Amino acid sequence: MPQITVDYSSTMDPAFDRAGFARALHASVVEIAAAKPEACKTLFRPAEFTAFGYDDPEERGHAVVHVTLGLLAGRTDETKTKLTETVLELLRAHVADGGFVLHASAEVRDLDPSYRKYES
Template identity: 75%
Template sequence: MPQITVDYSDIVEDAFDREGFARALHEATVEIAAAKPEACKTQFRPSAYTVFGYEDPGARGHAVVHVTIGLLAGRGDETKAKLTEAVVELVRTHVADTAFAVHASAEVRDLDPSYRKADR
């Protein structure tokens, strides 16, 4: 914990500073949600096919970056909202200007009580 997943349109790949974003995201998660630095882990998942509204997907005029953060239960709505606001701002600062629109979003959710992890 926290379990962080970043889903993004592949057209943003060259403009997205993923390493810098992950570091800043982990720092924000520690500061805002009281996570332990060594517990922060982030997976980046590019998507080759993004459809936006009624746009022809081949036009590739829009990109999506969506961040999901799973935390152990116990954080209040105010903490979750503060974290998602920080995450959206971090996306803005870690994606360079592009010829296409970039739509950033974030969600913080409680991990299910059945959550377990193992390290080897």
């Protein structure tokens, strides 16, 4: 915990500083949600094909990124809101102008009580 997933249009690859974003995001999660640094994990999942409205997806004029943060239950709504707002600020700082319109979103979810993990 936290489990962080970043789904994004591969159109963003050259413009998206993923390493810098992950470092800044982990620091923010530690500060805002009292997570342990060694518990922060982020999985980036590029999507080869994304579509926006009625625009031709082949023109690649739009990019979509959605960040999901899974945290153990108990955080206040205020904490969750501050995290999502911080995620959007960090995306603005770590995605350069790539010639596309960026559509960014974020959400915080409580992990199910059945959540377990292991390391080997």
